[in-house]
Amino acid sequence: MRVSDKARVRQSRIVHGVLILISFSLMFLGKADLAALRNLRMGSNDFLAPIVDIVSAPIRGIETMIEGVRTVASLRAENVRLQGENDLLKRWRRRAEILESENRQLRSVTGAATVASRTPITARAVTAPGGGFAHTVLISIGSEKGIERGNPAVTADGLVGIVIDVGRAYARVLLISDINARVPVILASSSWPGLSVGQNGQFLDLQFLPDEAKPKIGELVLTSGHGGVLPNGLPVGRVDQIKDGKIRVRPAVDFRHLNYLSVLVGGLDGIDNSNLDLADFYTPMPIDDSTRLLEGLNSSGKRK
């Protein structure tokens, strides 16, 4: 090996090492959630999202084509199913009208406050989660449409997630299936509160339910509205499995077919969304005695 080659190899190894060091440090800086880094991230997303959109166009075309072929193949069965569903919906509509009227009357009696109005703005999901480590999507609206950090994103089926980063024309939504997403919820039939925790997978975990709560398979899980960031009553999912004390919830929204969603703008007055760390926001009080340390102990070492 010539001297110049040796020097070149040494130089390339140094550059290699420096770049590894830089990217390794970026991991910790990224986790520190610095405003500058967040701006850089959203700036690059603003720049790259239109390019991703262009690259995705043929892929979306193929997907639409496959979907079209599948739809044609199952048209007859789909028609029968839709007719049945239509009959069911008509019955539900009549029932809903009765309940709505009853609800209105009850509200006038009890004086219950209605949820602060939020304006829905429709957006297109530009990306989908591509890896097993983060469940987020880029959406095609940003600060120029009035989107703020903390705004919930929903579809007709239920809660999709929460806006965590806002750029000029694009924003990033943390899906409720992400491992860092924690949503305060209640069981629809019994109103017991709990916390839905994402697992970066298909299902959510329902945690911190009181021991008295007895969730049933198929029971609806709704947002509780605790913390004030999310409005109450949004469907989060349905209880899918209860095994060894672990409650698994299937999200109400099928994230695999998420193309359009609505961001509910407004309703964040008085909420500090500058440092929206969801884990801190929704961490409930400890319920396990072992985590309470000396709290409530009397002189004989027993709790009151």
Place this chain on the structure above:
Amino acid sequence: MKNQRSYFEKADFQSGLPLQLLTATLGLTLVLLELAVAQWPVFYGSAPNLSLIFIYCMIIYHGKHMPIFTIFFMGIIGDFLLSDLLGGRATSFMLLAYVMQLRLVRLQQSDFGQLWIDFAFSCAAVSLFQLLLFSAVNFAIPSLSPILFQIGATLILFPIGYLLIFAVHRLLQKVKMI
């Protein structure tokens, strides 16, 4: 005569920058394509790691045109767009590139079957590295099935990527000979 020699020397040692830029553009397009593929319901949350296939094959056959900066940018842009742990992908890709460079001659002499097995280990190592970092930083273990599915899909697509890059490699060799 002397002038003629220096002229030919200049022609032999022409800059590799245009090809490096072309490789970088192709690599970055692949990262974006990876993101586009993730929109297919079947690949939800576990899109095949096309950029890893590209990096692996390029280092073996066109290492000269694959500078470390390209690998760094492919990783960082993937991190930005996928909102992964910033730098996690870039670090794992660069570490893989470093390890591959240490074993480059052996890899170049391996047949396809051996390369596929080696790629399987490399792909698993990259995912494991990212998983360990993710778990250490977030104090939580994510669902493993999407990660395993991603490794599987990447391994299935490896022969196609390998074939394409190997074909380009052979074509370039033929052009050089002519």
